[in-house]
Amino acid sequence: MTPMDTAPSGAGLVAALDVGGTKIAGALVDADGRVVLRARRPTPAAEDGATVMAAAAEVLGDLRDLPLWAAVQAVGIGSAGPVDRAAGSVSPVNIPGWRGYPLRERVRDLAGGLPVQLIGDGAAVAAAEHWVGAARNSSHALCMVVSTGVGGGLVLGGRVRPGRTGNAGHIGHISVDLDGDPCPCGGRGCVEGLARGPAIARRARENGWRPEPGGEGSAAEVAAAARDGHPAAVAAFARAGRALAAAIAAVAALVEIEVAVVGGGVAEAGEVLFAPLRRSLPEYATLAFTRGLRVVPALTGPDAGLIGAAAAALGRVDG
Incomplete structure (x- = not known):
C-alpha cells in the first residue's frame, strides 16, 4: 500500500480499479483527481475467471481495510476490453x-452495494487526461495509449464519450494498410499491428537491429538504439509514427478533434516516436479543419487508468 505524502481528510473519495492483463491496480482518489492510496496484485491472466476475480477482490479488500474507506462514495472500474x-x-x-x-456486479457486492461505474481502459485514459492531464483545456480530443497494444478514448463537446457499449475511440483497430498483415481482431493492417511495442521491436530485428547482450529486445531498447542513430531502429519508429499519424488523421476527419494526446510505454520514447508522427501527420491531415491538429504527450502516466476510473465514478464520463 503506497500513500501520498499528505493524505486528505477523506471527503469526496472514490475507489478505483484498473484491470489489465499484467496487473490489477486499485486506489482511493479524491475529488481533485489525486491518487491518495494504492494497492495492486499481478493479474493471473492465464487462470480461470474465479482466480482472476480473487485477485481483484484482494486489491479491493486492501482498500476496504483502510480507515479512509468510510468516506468512499462510489467505485469506478477501468478494464481492458472489450467491455459492455x-x-x-x-x-x-x-x-x-x-x-x-x-x-x-461482482465489485458492487464486494464494495457493500456502493454505486459502481464500468468503462473501458481507453475511455479511462481519455477521462484522466481530460480531467487532470494534457487534454484538460480541450473540448475535442483523442487520448491514446501506445504500449503492448494501442487503445484510446474520445472527448467530444467537453465530455468523455465512451459510446453505446463503452468501446468508442478504440483506435488500435483502425486499418491503415488494406493489404497489411492479419490482426488478431479479425481485421487486416490495423494500426496496433504496426505501432505497438512488440511490432516495433520485431520490425527493427527484421531489418538488422539486435539487442545488446542480456537485452530483452524490447521497444524501449529499440528506442535507445534509435537515439544512437541505428538505421533499423530509426526506421521502425518512423513506420510506427506514420501509422499513428494516419489513424489520428482519420479520427480528426471523422469527429474534428483539436488535439491527440499520446501516452503509454512506447510514447516514453519521446521524440524518437513523436518526431516522425508529427512529420507524417500533414500527409494525412490534409482537410482544412484537420490541419491545426496538435499531438502532445500524455501527462497522467501509469495512474491514467485509476484516475479515469475515478472520473467515471464521479460522473465525469457520459452514459
Whole structure:
C-alpha cells in the first residue's frame, strides 16, 4: 500500500480499479483527481475467471481495510476490453477466463452495494487526461495509449464519450494498410499491428537491429538504439509514427478533434516516436479543419487508468 505524502481528510473519495492483463491496480482518489492510496496484485491472466476475480477482490479488500474507506462514495472500474457498459460485463482479450464476465456486479457486492461505474481502459485514459492531464483545456480530443497494444478514448463537446457499449475511440483497430498483415481482431493492417511495442521491436530485428547482450529486445531498447542513430531502429519508429499519424488523421476527419494526446510505454520514447508522427501527420491531415491538429504527450502516466476510473465514478464520463 503506497500513500501520498499528505493524505486528505477523506471527503469526496472514490475507489478505483484498473484491470489489465499484467496487473490489477486499485486506489482511493479524491475529488481533485489525486491518487491518495494504492494497492495492486499481478493479474493471473492465464487462470480461470474465479482466480482472476480473487485477485481483484484482494486489491479491493486492501482498500476496504483502510480507515479512509468510510468516506468512499462510489467505485469506478477501468478494464481492458472489450467491455459492455450496459450489461456491466467485460471480455478482455488478454484475460481469457473472463468472457461476458459480470465484473460490475461482482465489485458492487464486494464494495457493500456502493454505486459502481464500468468503462473501458481507453475511455479511462481519455477521462484522466481530460480531467487532470494534457487534454484538460480541450473540448475535442483523442487520448491514446501506445504500449503492448494501442487503445484510446474520445472527448467530444467537453465530455468523455465512451459510446453505446463503452468501446468508442478504440483506435488500435483502425486499418491503415488494406493489404497489411492479419490482426488478431479479425481485421487486416490495423494500426496496433504496426505501432505497438512488440511490432516495433520485431520490425527493427527484421531489418538488422539486435539487442545488446542480456537485452530483452524490447521497444524501449529499440528506442535507445534509435537515439544512437541505428538505421533499423530509426526506421521502425518512423513506420510506427506514420501509422499513428494516419489513424489520428482519420479520427480528426471523422469527429474534428483539436488535439491527440499520446501516452503509454512506447510514447516514453519521446521524440524518437513523436518526431516522425508529427512529420507524417500533414500527409494525412490534409482537410482544412484537420490541419491545426496538435499531438502532445500524455501527462497522467501509469495512474491514467485509476484516475479515469475515478472520473467515471464521479460522473465525469457520459452514459
